[in-house]
Amino acid sequence: MSSGIVTSTVNATTGFVPPPVITATTTVTTTPLPNTLANHAEKPEKFSGLNFRRWQQKMFFYLTTLNLARFLIEVPPQIAEGESDVQTVSAVEAWKHSEFLCRNYVLNGLADALYNVYCKVSTAKELWESLDRKYKTEDAGTKKHAVARFLEFKMIDSKTVMSQIQDLQVMIHDVLAEGMTVSETFQVAAMIEKLPPGWIDFKNYLKHKRKEMTVEELVVRLRIEEDNRKALKGGYNAESSKANVVEEGQSSKAKGKRIDKGKAKAKSLGPKRGTFKKKFKCYNCGQAGHKAVDCKQPKKDNPRQANMMDEDLVAMVMDFSTMMISEVNMVGANAKEWWVDTGATRHVCYDKNSFHTFKEVNDDQKLFMGNAATAEIKGIGEVVLRMTSGKELKLKDVLFVPELRKNLVSGWLLNKVGFKLVFESDKFVLSKNGMYVGKGYAMNGMFKLNVMVVNVMNKNASTSAYMLEFSNMWHGRLGHVNFNSIQRLSKLNCIPNCDFDSKYKCPVCVEAKLTRTSFQSIDRKTEPLDLIHTDVCDLKSISTRGGNKYFITFIDDSTKYCYIYLLKSKDEAIDKFVVYKTEVENQLNKKIKVVRSDRGGEYVSPFAEFCSQNGIRHEFTAPYSHQQNGIAERKNRTLKEMVNAMLISSGVDQNLWGEAVLSANYLLNKIPRKKKDESPYELWMGRKPSYKYLRVWGCLAKVAVPPPKEDEEQPRRSKRARVEKSFGPDFLTYMVESEPKTYREAVTSSEGPQWKEAIKSEIDSILQNHTWELVDLPPSCKPLGYRWIFKKKMKADGTIDKYKARLVIKGYRQKEGLDYFDTYSPVTRITSIRLVLAIAAIRNMQIHQMDVKTAFLNGELDEEIYMEQPEGFVAQGKENKVCKLVKSLYGLKQAPKQWHQKFDQAMLESGFKISECDKCVYMKDTTHGYVILCLYVDDMLIIGSDDKMIRSTKDMLKSKFDMKDMGLADVILGIKITRTQNGLVLSQTHYVDKILEKFNQGDTSIARTPIDTSQHLSKNRGDSVAQVEYSRIIGSLMYLMSCTRPDLAYAVSRLSRYTSNPSVEHWKSITRLLRYLRYTREYGLHYGRYPAVIEGYSDANWISDIKDSRSISGYVFTLAGAAISWKSSKQTVIARSTMEYEFIALDKSGEEAEWLR
16 A cells, blocks of 8 residues: 555544544555454453443454454445446445444344344444444433442441452442542542441441541451451351340359350350350259250259240340340330330330239349349239230230330340331331231330330239220210219219229320310309300311201200200201200290300391390300300310210211211210219209110111011002103204214204214115125014114314214123123234334334224124114015024124134235234234234224335235225324324323313313322222212223323322222322323323333332232333333232332233233
8 A cells, every 4th residue: 555644533423433544545455454453352242231331342442453443433435326447346345345244243242132133234333323322322321320329338247348348349430430530538438338237346446547548458457357357256156146136144043143245255265266165054954065945854844934935046045034135225215105126035114004914023033234234123924005006916924124214025026926027217017927017116216116005904803904995985985075974974883884094095085185274163053944055166167968067055054954956057046046945945844044155146136036035035255255155165165076086986977077966965965964973864854864775986887677668558550640851942952962872863963964874884884794684583583672873983183083873783682602602802902002103113114094894794693693674774575574694793792703703814814923912913924024913893003014015915904894994094092193203102182181171171270290199098988079970080091091191000090999989088189180181181102213122110119008018019111212011000919028019010010021022
């Protein structure tokens, strides 16, 4: 080669500097220069989709050694027409040969799966750029992932520190490789901070060193420290290296002296390395060298060992005198609070009143703690904890240690007896056998159990838990009245004996009732009706089922007997007072003398005039002086408290407060007053009330419904004449604006000509297809009826496409085994349609659409079925004949199956193959190209590699069926298909507008997220709110979600669980979802050219609802840059960890991935 110029360029796509290209001034080099480096260069490993940047660098270097790297960026040379220069032609041929080698070197560097994807790329440059576009975009998030892996990495004690240090250094190298700066000081500090928990002392030592260390110096120190630790451990028994749950102590026979832990270790190691053996002392025979569980002597009856745990655990010393716990938090706690301690070997309580059963211990037994302190054990017993979940946790062999500051529950013992403790963040969940028991929260470095009440010991009886539960039951029956009133009823022998702890407080009452300082009492009247207190109260600002918003009270000052009436408005107060006055004056034969009320508007004018006319003095209280009408105000407060407690405890809907206040007043009238042993009922009625029939308000009640009475004397038939409804012209016009229901209604409507044309087209198709023949009806046979179905087919923009009439036989009258045998017929999955459309977008294939006219009429019947002649098309002279069906007709139960069999047969005869995964997807591959057909009943999509394949498929279908060619696909199953320069878009904007117009009228607000994930939704225990409308919305959204909106999957799945009984909260959430639809009405799926491989993502959350303890699984698969398959659903099983939940989700996503593959 003569004088040449050496040039070098930087590829903007790859970022690499290719080797110099020699441009000759006289001749062209036709073959690559030999390179001895190629003999020593190692061929890079095959690329499988991971670490693209590393593979790219290795492959580029390898191609450079072969002098082929320039073909990754050079454009193929072009030969001008008529070029006859032999050198130029040979140079171009040599260039193509070298480029071919370069392309195949890159292809051979791909794994088999990727090789199949990229083998059809024609040039090395296109192949290199395709890989770069695909995997450089995936590496865009590598920086975040590298930093996340580094930050989340934590060392553990079960692995060697040096191996984990190496892993950490690799992560730091990945961060540096991404171009981020990490100083050496930061690296050293991070390595020290991430040391495992067992290295806490050494970590503190390194953190307080003044001299700065390099990474190499730190690694050397860590290696030396780890070697020293291994040497010290030597041949330790595995059991002696248990987790630091508790420390060991000396038995009671060692005179109470503690063994120095360090000295004991030094003595036991000895001068040689070997197995470490602890000098056990048998509790059975008293000899050293073995444990009681291995003792060959007969077992002695040792009462102190009766309730001990398994003695195999060396770290757990099971003698009472050596029971040990980890160091207790020195901050004092409430006697009713219980804390979980995973370092304790026994349950410990310092409050004697908390024991359910108790037995004193007087043999100087000790409890050892982790801070070297000891405490005397004064007793042992059983403690019963009632959790806030309603479950009871029974703790056996609880030690009574008054010197402690906290009541401790041993986490180890709970785990030993089958309980499962799951700690997460600042809370933990306690369960057993998959059943939720209770929970707790972190506080001051420990976890406190959520305990509602401790079932304490009864001094006079051994059944304190039963007595407390029994007393609580009567407390609920009496509407959560105060305990003093219940005990007064018990003393009067009105109800069974009830006993309460003076410190016990009902949690429902604490939540529902508030207290206020009482005013000074005044003298009361001695005769009934001398003074009546009255007031109107608004309890809940919620209307009852009867539409009442208020209630009015009338209280006799002498007996405290109260009447209550519910009001729809306050102006009804005068009417209720008239009713009250008439009743009580008639019953007691006395007159009302004085009425006292506030200055509310309901007591002015008509009320005051009525009192004046009847000689009743009306007293008003001073403004803002509620104490002057204290009887009525206190009654209102008592009623409110009881009603709140009754509604909370029963869980019924708030609109039942009217029934609750009437029941509360009924109970209060039968409860004795504080200063008297007589109830208002007894003083008013003159007899004692009965309590035997009382039940807890809101409990389940079963009532026998008597059969309706039949009166034989009543006439068997009504004499009333039925009057036919008369429709005016306006009403008739309104009726025909929608789709007609009958043949006569269609032909007489304002759109009659259009419907007649549609009916004629349907009948012509049936007759041309020879669907039936007219015959005489055989004996003992009954023809089936028919009906017309009318439908307006709409375009994507909402305008009418065509009028469609369908003749349907009444197949619901068919009998199985006589008129039909099998009805199964598949339809293509919407996922298959999206997958095929994504493939079409990647390969830039054309998509056509066809429709089968009267598809079900093509199926051939095997059974004899007769039908009446359709109205308007009865054959003249053959009025008595019936239609014997030769082929299937719409409405027949076997019609879909017969049509699908017919279509399958036609496709197989034409060389198509049926997909094994979807029986409605047909494929044909020839030397000229390939075509894919998706069938959804009578609508089909045809995707072909070229126009010729599509035309031949259409011609074949037209020769076998009556087809309608719809050209390029525009709308399929209500999904709009829009072609773009980069692919295609699937959207349902028109369908979203219809949903909003139908269900969200007048609401123009928007929401930017489909659902509030922090909102806790639960099942509605009360009455449903617009259940039918809620179900319609869910059904409409479900179709939208399953077609083109994966962003709605979680929200629709979550809200659909409450379809049977929605509440106001559920309606708020679904309204938010509709507002989100308004904000995202134009969202859709955009399929582009890349990536051309299917990617799947799967995940599962932690328990979202503690009531059913199940998680939510979700997965999504993408192709061509958009989703093709997705799902969000609640799991059907209960797992024990988040990892199990994620494996369950992975299993479901794996099934979908296998189907897609």
